[in-house]
Amino acid sequence: MTATDKNPVCVENSHGRELHRAGWIIIDPFTIIENGYIETSNGFIKGVHRGTPAEKHIDHGPGVIMPPLVNAHLHLELSALKNSLPFGKGFRAWVKKLLEKREALGLEKLVKEAGKAALDLMESGNLYVGDISTLGITGSIIEESGLNGICFHEYLGSDISDIQPFFTGKNDSVSFSIAGHAPHSTSAQLLRMLKKRSGFAGLPFSIHVAESDDESLFIHDKRGDWADFLTSRGIDWSSWQIGSKTPVSYINDMGLLDSLTIAVHLLNANDRDLEILARSKAKVCVCPRSNLNLHGKLPDIEKMIQKGIKPALGTDSLASCKSLNIFDEMAFISNQYQGLDPATIFAMGTINGAAALGIEQYTGTLSKGKRAKFLYLPVRAKNQNRLFQGIISNER
Ligand SMILES: [Zn+2]
Known part of the structure; x- marks a missing residue:
């Protein structure tokens, strides 16, 4: 599935190591990285890092990688x-x-x-x-x-x-x-x-x-x-x-x-x-x-x-x-x-x-140890507040 202005792309890593880059990464509502990437391995998040990785990676674009809803x-x-x-x-x-x-x-x-x-x-x-x-x-x-x-x-x-x-x-x-x-x-x-x-x-x-x-x-x-x-x-x-x-x-x-x-x-x-x-x-x-x-x-x-x-x-x-x-x-x-x-x-x-639901050990944020299952949403934002505004006004 490809991203449109409104639809998220659902991303899942189930095996092997992958790096997923985007313009923004929301780890949780209070921890946001501008220009960063998620390191995943065998279905789990290994870490979230700043910058663009030097190694082979999947570049999702200028939008945001965020936890699933x-x-x-x-x-x-x-x-x-x-x-x-x-x-x-x-x-x-x-x-x-x-x-x-x-x-x-x-x-x-x-x-x-x-x-x-x-x-x-x-x-x-x-x-x-x-x-x-x-x-x-x-x-x-x-x-x-x-x-x-x-x-x-x-x-x-x-x-x-x-x-x-x-x-x-x-x-x-x-x-x-x-x-x-x-x-x-x-x-x-x-x-x-x-x-x-x-x-x-x-x-x-x-x-x-x-x-x-x-x-x-x-x-x-x-x-x-x-x-x-x-x-x-x-x-x-x-x-x-x-x-x-x-x-x-x-x-x-x-x-x-x-x-x-x-x-x-x-x-x-x-x-x-x-x-x-x-x-x-x-x-x-x-x-x-x-x-x-x-x-x-x-x-x-x-x-x-x-x-x-x-x-x-x-x-x-x-x-x-x-x-x-x-x-x-x-x-x-x-x-x-x-x-x-x-x-x-x-x-x-x-x-x-x-x-x-008692499942916060698996999801809810993109912190280390959680499942490597997240969304890429193609919103463009100049700052963090605009970013959240862009996400939550994503009514279809
Ligand atoms: Zn009911």
């Missing part, structure tokens, strides 16, 4: 629902339509479109993913596509007898773990059990939390449309320790928050919630484009950062977002959050995502 939260299995659901009729109407359409499409179509979306991710430089699947259909798609990261099998409801053993991947670049859907859709007993199992295996655990007003009202007031919905489905939530709590304080009381948990969304998170998250060292992943489409509002990323949180980026699914490309998510954030500097937004799409 990490989409820390998406649902590949919903890719067939792209552009088919209405956003303006409220979140509950959207969920209802999603379930109907997913059922009507059938597994074959869901698998086919998930496969196409996985290849798009590879081509657009989003090489690492945290994928959520309730149907269990995306693990092999991810492995075959060449993407790396974590496949989370997601559970909801209250049936604790239904938890499957972890899959063993064919490929050591993909790990399998589990996720609980959300505190208002998954029983406390099931959530605790899922967290215990993933924690025992030393794997990340993912949960949507503080996303909708229905969720907050149910957990705080023990009433509302969601309470009626659960009751109508015959789900007995009387033993759930909810009431006078926010979703974040509820899952904290349950013991779900630690450094292996990824709390996704946090649209309805107050100051105290953010302090709880920061203290617990839980990872945070935000999906602003999806949030704006479904809920008409955005997470307070500036406040998260003030509290010491390092948010990762996700897109959620193509059922609620135009693309799964983190370049697009960074461009959106750059437009919407004027107070965030470009290097911080770049960190969200790279190292923060790698840390959230």
